[in-house]
Amino acid sequence: MTLSPADALPVQTKNRLRQAMAQDRFVQFLLLSLAGLVALAVAGLLLTPYDPTEADFLDRLAPPSLSHWFGTDQLGRDIATRILYGSGWSIGLALIVSTAGAVIGTIVGLMAGYVGRWADPLLMRVTDSFFAFPELIAAIAISGIIGPSTNNMVIALVSVSWMKFARLTRTLTLSIGHKDFVVQARLNRLPQWLILWRHILPNLRMSILVLWTSSWSKTILAISGLSFLGFGVQPPQAEWGAMLLDGKPYMQTAPHLMIFPGLAILVTVLAINLTGDQLRDRLQDPT
Amino acid sequence: MNGRNRTSALTGIHGILIKRLGALAVVLFGVSVLTFSLYYLSPGDKALAIAHARYMGEGNAPPEVVQAIREKYALNEPFLTQFKLWVSGYLKGDFGQSLVSGVPVWEIFLPNLRETLALACSALLIGLPLAFFLSLVSLWRPGSLYDRIAVAVASIGAAVPSYWLGLMLILVFAAWLNWLPSFGTGTPAHLILPAATLAVWITASQTRLFRSFLLEASSSPFLEALRLRGVGEKEIFWRHILRHAMVPAITMIGLDLAYLLEGAVIVEVIFARGGIGSLLVGSVMSRDYPIVLFLVMFSAFSYVAINSLIEALQDCLDPRKSLPAPSLRAQRPITTASATDSPDNTTGDR
Numbered sequence: 001m002t003l004s005p006a007d008a009l010p011v012q013t014k015n016r017l018r019q020a021m022a023q024d025r026f027v028q029f030l031l032l033s034l035a036g037l038v039a040l041a042v043a044g045l046l047l048t049p050y051d052p053t054e055a056d057f058l059d060r061l062a063p064p065s066l067s068h069w070f071g072t073d074q075l076g077r078d079i080a081t082r083i084l085y086g087s088g089w090s091i092g093l094a095l096i097v098s099t100a101g102a103v104i105g106t107i108v109g110l111m112a113g114y115v116g117r118w119a120d121p122l123l124m125r126v127t128d129s130f131f132a133f134p135e136l137i138a139a140i141a142i143s144g145i146i147g148p149s150t151n152n153m154v155i156a157l158v159s160v161s162w163m164k165f166a167r168l169t170r171t172l173t174l175s176i177g178h179k180d181f182v183v184q185a186r187l188n189r190l191p192q193w194l195i196l197w198r199h200i201l202p203n204l205r206m207s208i209l210v211l212w213t214s215s216w217s218k219t220i221l222a223i224s225g226l227s228f229l230g231f232g233v234q235p236p237q238a239e240w241g242a243m244l245l246d247g248k249p250y251m252q253t254a255p256h257l258m259i260f261p262g263l264a265i266l267v268t269v270l271a272i273n274l275t276g277d278q279l280r281d282r283l284q285d286p287t
Numbered sequence: 288m289n290g291r292n293r294t295s296a297l298t299g300i301h302g303i304l305i306k307r308l309g310a311l312a313v314v315l316f317g318v319s320v321l322t323f324s325l326y327y328l329s330p331g332d333k334a335l336a337i338a339h340a341r342y343m344g345e346g347n348a349p350p351e352v353v354q355a356i357r358e359k360y361a362l363n364e365p366f367l368t369q370f371k372l373w374v375s376g377y378l379k380g381d382f383g384q385s386l387v388s389g390v391p392v393w394e395i396f397l398p399n400l401r402e403t404l405a406l407a408c409s410a411l412l413i414g415l416p417l418a419f420f421l422s423l424v425s426l427w428r429p430g431s432l433y434d435r436i437a438v439a440v441a442s443i444g445a446a447v448p449s450y451w452l453g454l455m456l457i458l459v460f461a462a463w464l465n466w467l468p469s470f471g472t473g474t475p476a477h478l479i480l481p482a483a484t485l486a487v488w489i490t491a492s493q494t495r496l497f498r499s500f501l502l503e504a505s506s507s508p509f510l511e512a513l514r515l516r517g518v519g520e521k522e523i524f525w526r527h528i529l530r531h532a533m534v535p536a537i538t539m540i541g542l543d544l545a546y547l548l549e550g551a552v553i554v555e556v557i558f559a560r561g562g563i564g565s566l567l568v569g570s571v572m573s574r575d576y577p578i579v580l581f582l583v584m585f586s587a588f589s590y591v592a593i594n595s596l597i598e599a600l601q602d603c604l605d606p607r608k609s610l611p612a613p614s615l616r617a618q619r620p621i622t623t624a625s626a627t628d629s630p631d632n633t634t635g636d637r
Contacts, residue, residue, distance in 0.1 A: 125310065125313045125314060125317060126317060128310075128313075128314045128317070129314050129317025129318050129320075129321055130317075130321065131590075132314060132317075132318045132587040132588075132590050132591050133318070133321070133583065133586065133587045133590070134545065134546055134548055134549040134586050134587075134590060135549065136549040136552055136553075137548065137549055137552065137567065137582070137583060137586045138583065140552065140567060140568065140571055141325060141567070141571060141579055141582075141583050142325060144568075144571030144572065144579075145325060145326070145329045145571065145574070145576075145579065146329060146330060147330065217446070221448055224448060224450075225448065225449075225450060225553055228450050228553075229552075229553070229556060229568060230572075231571075241448075241450075244450065244451060244454070248454065251454060251457070251458060251462070252458070252462050255458055258451070258454055258455075258458075259455075261451075262448060262451030262452075262454075262455070265448045265451065266443070266446055266447050266448065266451070269445075269446040269448075270442060270443060270446035273442060273445060273446055274442065277442075
């Protein structure tokens with residue numbers, strides 16, 4: 001046996017990604033604009049003269065102007081600054097939640113799909129049971145009952161976000177587990193973890209990445225939704241949903257309190273969704 | 288002979304049914320355990336919480352009362368005993384009483400269910416035809432400007448947070464234009480804005496899915512054979528493309544039905560409507576455990592029930608699918624499994 005199993009491995013995913021990025025103007029544009037958004041947020045945070053939580057009662061509910069681009073809120077805080085700080089909460093927390101969900105779900109799915117036997121039905125029934133709870137309802141019940149706070153919201157959201165990854169990983173693992181290169185690796189007596197890590201996981205990477213982007217954007221909506229309902233990040237913090245909650249009483253007199261945080265959510269989620277769509281179209285279709 | 292018949296019967300239609308029902312029972316049991324552990328593991332003294340909920344504003348409830356509550360609800364018993372008590376109540380149709388008002392949960396639930404159903408049905412009545420129309424427009428000339436507009440509408444609709452959209456609609460139609468009432472329930476006019484908010488979400492998710500199902504169906508090779516046989520384009524569309532696209536579409540519509548409940552939560556809170564969603568939020572805030580547990584169980588059970596119904600329906604619609612399935616949902620293609628609730632995830636895979 002001179003042929004190592006790694007030779008048979010179709011690890012073109014990386015090249016495919018690079019190729020797609022090099023060729024595709026739209027993907028480039030999307031990635032650039034995502035990077036641009038991040039750069040803008042960082043630059044804004046460094047350059048803004050305002051503090052996101054410090055009140056300025058002389059300048060309450062001011063409409064958008066040159067000194068306050070998006071106006072000020074009921075405590076005189078600059079809304080643009082708060083949106084920039086809020087991006088850390090909304091986007092960053094969502095990133096943590098969806099990544100944790102992806103890791104847990106992938107491990108469960110790999111176990112179910114590869115170990116098989118008793119593990120598969122057991123793990124899948126557990127996954128099904130978790131899946132039965134509509135995400136938002138479960139998240140409200142969990143974080144409401146343990147007590148509304150940022151930490152509890154993260155726990156609640158992670159516990160309702162991993163199942164999709166488990167299902168996807170299991171199905172893909174089942175189909176890849178019978179491919180020649182895996183069988184050969186097994187015949188070569190490679191340790192199980194090495195087979196999973198080197199031969200199966202690399203082939204799942206792209207599908208998981210696509211699901212992960214959609215989970216990320218969904219989680220952004222969930223986090224700001226929960227915060228808006230009062231079950232997530234609590235008001236003095238500049239989270240986008242919490243800002244909407246703050247601005248709700250002033251909706252008629254000062255609509256800018258609500259318009260801009262909402263637009264921030266819309267633009268972010270749209271950008272992530274589009275990137276995910278493009279990734280999927282380009283990476284999953286060829287074959 | 289007899290024995291052989293029996294084994295083959297297990298793999299036949301009855302076998303599938305038995306296996307599915309078995310899996311269903313396991314999942315429902317898992318759902319109950321999870322729901323109850325949420326309550327069991329919740330922090331704080333439950334007896335004290337119940338006392339507070341019942342005698343709101345009286346400050347510290349006397350210790351005898353707390354002790355009596357603890358004994359009445361068996362709060363000191365181990366998990367298994369409490370769980371058995373709870374499940375046997377549910378099996379007998381006794382869902383407990385609200386801790387705050389003492390009214391049976393079921394009586395509080397029914398009128399709220401009616402409100403939510405009215406909202407969900409009107410949202411579906413607006414959203415589904417719109418989604419159908421948009422996907423037809425985009426199928427008419429794939430890649431054209433119309434197609435792109437339809438896709439853009441769907442993408443933006445999927446990204447817009449419903450709580451924000453609802454508030455913006457109130458701002459425009461109720462506050463500025465003064466055409467429609469903003470909050471509350473009562474007249475049909477009160478239903479328009481909430482239903483529209485929810486419909487945007489339905490339209491967004493269904494348009495993209497329906498579009499991709501239609502596109503896929505219209506590129507199937509057998510259509511060429513039909514065309515060569517001289518079958519008219521109209522007949523091809525109505526009898527073949529649409530029928531093919533219907534099978535996956537029904538799955539997704541069914542899944543959306545289950546998730547409508549979720550969308551209803553936020554819409555009901557924003558528009559200050561009655562309904563299951565606002566009931567859930569209110570009971571979570573006042574720690575009215577029996578209502579919370581019941582609503583969580585209800586949403587999970589209805590999701591499972593709808594899911595099983597869809598599977599049965601699919602089997603009837605699609606003769607290719609009536610093969611033995613290894614697990615409850617394994618027969619659905621990978622991509623649908625990954626897209627059970629993120630509709631933007633299915634367009635064009637496979």
